[in-house]
Amino acid sequence: MSSAEEIEDLIGKVSLGDRRAFDQLYNLTNAKLFGVCLRVLNNRASAEDVLQETYMKVWRYAERYARGGTSPMTWLITIARNTAIDKLRAHRDSEDIDGMSETLAGAGPTPEQVAVATGEAGRITDCMKELEEPRDKAVRGAYLEGLSYAELAEKLNVPLNTIRTWLRRSLISLRECMER
Amino acid sequence: MTDMPPPDRDDDSLLAAEYVLRLLTPAEKRAFEARFAAEPALLDEIDAWSERLSGMNAEFSEETPRAEVKDALMARLFGEATPAPGFWQRLGLWQGLSFASLLLAGFFAWQNIQTAPTEAPGRGPLYVSEIAAEDQSLRVLAVYDSDAGELQINRTAGQAATGRALELWAIAEGAAPVSLGVLPDTQTAGVPLPEEFHAGVADLTLAISDEPPGGSPTGQPTGAVLAVGRVTEL
Numbered sequence: 001m002s003s004a005e006e007i008e009d010l011i012g013k014v015s016l017g018d019r020r021a022f023d024q025l026y027n028l029t030n031a032k033l034f035g036v037c038l039r040v041l042n043n044r045a046s047a048e049d050v051l052q053e054t055y056m057k058v059w060r061y062a063e064r065y066a067r068g069g070t071s072p073m074t075w076l077i078t079i080a081r082n083t084a085i086d087k088l089r090a091h092r093d094s095e096d097i098d099g100m101s102e103t104l105a106g107a108g109p110t111p112e113q114v115a116v117a118t119g120e121a122g123r124i125t126d127c128m129k130e131l132e133e134p135r136d137k138a139v140r141g142a143y144l145e146g147l148s149y150a151e152l153a154e155k156l157n158v159p160l161n162t163i164r165t166w167l168r169r170s171l172i173s174l175r176e177c178m179e180r
Numbered sequence: 181m182t183d184m185p186p187p188d189r190d191d192d193s194l195l196a197a198e199y200v201l202r203l204l205t206p207a208e209k210r211a212f213e214a215r216f217a218a219e220p221a222l223l224d225e226i227d228a229w230s231e232r233l234s235g236m237n238a239e240f241s242e243e244t245p246r247a248e249v250k251d252a253l254m255a256r257l258f259g260e261a262t263p264a265p266g267f268w269q270r271l272g273l274w275q276g277l278s279f280a281s282l283l284l285a286g287f288f289a290w291q292n293i294q295t296a297p298t299e300a301p302g303r304g305p306l307y308v309s310e311i312a313a314e315d316q317s318l319r320v321l322a323v324y325d326s327d328a329g330e331l332q333i334n335r336t337a338g339q340a341a342t343g344r345a346l347e348l349w350a351i352a353e354g355a356a357p358v359s360l361g362v363l364p365d366t367q368t369a370g371v372p373l374p375e376e377f378h379a380g381v382a383d384l385t386l387a388i389s390d391e392p393p394g395g396s397p398t399g400q401p402t403g404a405v406l407a408v409g410r411v412t413e414l
Contacts, residue, residue: 019258019355020376026250031242038243048245052253059257070227074234078200085202124235142201143236149203171197172190178232 007072008065015062022059030055032073033080040084040146050087054080085146127177135170142167196225200233254354309386311348311409313338318346318407320363320388324373324381331360331386333369338406340365340390346406347395350377351385362395363388384411 007028013021033054037047057079065075128136134156141147141155153163195212198204204212216222307324318338322331333348340346340363348371349357360371377384389396390403 020352020380023254023354026253030250031244032240034245035240035243039240048249051245051249052256055253056257070230071234074230074237077234077237077240078230082202124232139201139233140236140239142203143233144239146202167203168194168198171194175193175197175232 004071004073007076011058011062011065011072011075014059015065022055025058026055029073029076033076036077036080037084039144040081040088046087046091047084050080050084053087054083057083081143081146088146089148123178124174127174130177131170131173135166135173138163138167139170139174192222193225193229196222197229197233200226200229258354307381307411307413309384309409309411311386311388311407313407318388320348320407320409322371322386322409322411324411325370326378326381328370329373329375329378331371331373333363333371335363335367343393344403345391345393345395346388347391347401349387349389349401350374351387352377352380353383353385357387357401359395359399360386362391381411382413385409386411 007025010021010025010028014025030051034047034051037050037054038044041047041050054076058076061079065072070078128139131139138152138156138158141152147155149163149167150160152158152167153160156163158166195204195208199209199212212222307326309322311320311322312318316337319336320338321334321336323334324330325332331348346363348360348363350360350373351357358374358377360373363369363371373381386409387401387405388407389401389405391401392403396402
């Protein structure tokens with residue numbers, strides 16, 4: 001994985017219309033962003049479409065990336081994740097959502113993956129463990145799979161009218177834990 | 181723990197979290213976004229949640245998309261938006277340049293550098309380009325001197341039209357031409373190659389266009405592209 005400074009530098013050049021930098025940025029980051037699209041969409045063809053849309057947004061909106069805000073990789077992943085989730089929502093109304101449960105109950109990160117996450121952000125894994133099961137699955141399902149409240153309620157067997165309060169409680173606990 | 185609603189003071193922070201998680205309904209999302217301009221602190225909340233949750237990014241595994249995805253992306257972005265229309269079509273005409281002529285040209289150019297009094301010949305790979313018009317009315321030999329980071333130029337045929345200038349361009353694959361400056365009237369010259377091109381010199385295309393004195397006013401070729409050559413590693 002390349003350094004944050006390198007990616008930040010490339011995003012800066014892309015914001016000035018540098019196509020070579022864009023090419024390089026694609027080469028350095030496409031595997032991770034494709035992983036994001038694939039995790040949310042669970043379909044290679046859709047994920048490839050969304051990957052293209054993601055990079056088109058990166059090209060167009062690179063000047064909106066602000067140094068010192070979120071890390072550059074987080075910024076890129078957010079674009080990929082949001083684009084993938086929007087695509088998912090656009091399709092899903094008419095689709096059967098069975099088969100989501102395996103991915104929702106996916107394994108937690110390996111120690112190696114935890115080591116990759118740095119600083120404050122890396123603490124979420126520890127804090128996640130403090131949440132009562134299956135509350136951690138709700139946060140994870142929303143973030144990693146792009147599940148909506150309705151989908152979370154169904155998969156976690158929580159009444160739809162309480163799922164929001166339920167997840168919000170989890171978020172408050174998470175935030176408190178991470179700020180300790 | 182009860183399932184009573186959380187206190188109100190937390191509401192904006194939680195809306196920000198739900199915004200990051202993409203859990204708001206379209207109406208809620210629009211209402212929340214409408215507040216950004218007047219309440220920039222909301223953006224900080226969003227950043228804070230993005231950063232908090234980004235610890236889970238490690239759980240997204242890396243996957244390789246097909247190579248065609250990148251090709252399609254580049255075509256969609258840059259395909260029909262080439263800055264100087266016609267430029268690339270012209271390039272196509274010249275790509276059949278015979279390798280033998282390049283080898284010969286490179287040999288002479290290399291000798292030329294070798295006999296230059298100031299420096300020893302580079303030990304690394306030799307990059308050479310014959311930038312030539314189809315009818316050979318203009319022919320310029322360029323050899324990349326990696327030690328000096330410049331192109332050694334040797335104009336072996338042709339010259340600028342009266343009252344016009346010859347401008348040299350470097351073109352990285354898929355990118356817009358970048359000016360390397362107006363060629364001097366002398367037969368040989370050293371032209372600095374911008375550092376951004378050093379690593380990828382083997383994939384460059386060089387071109388010469390007909391421009392007003394002093395060079396193109398727009399930063400892109402405005403006149404006819406007189407000669408084109410790809411850089412080749414010898």
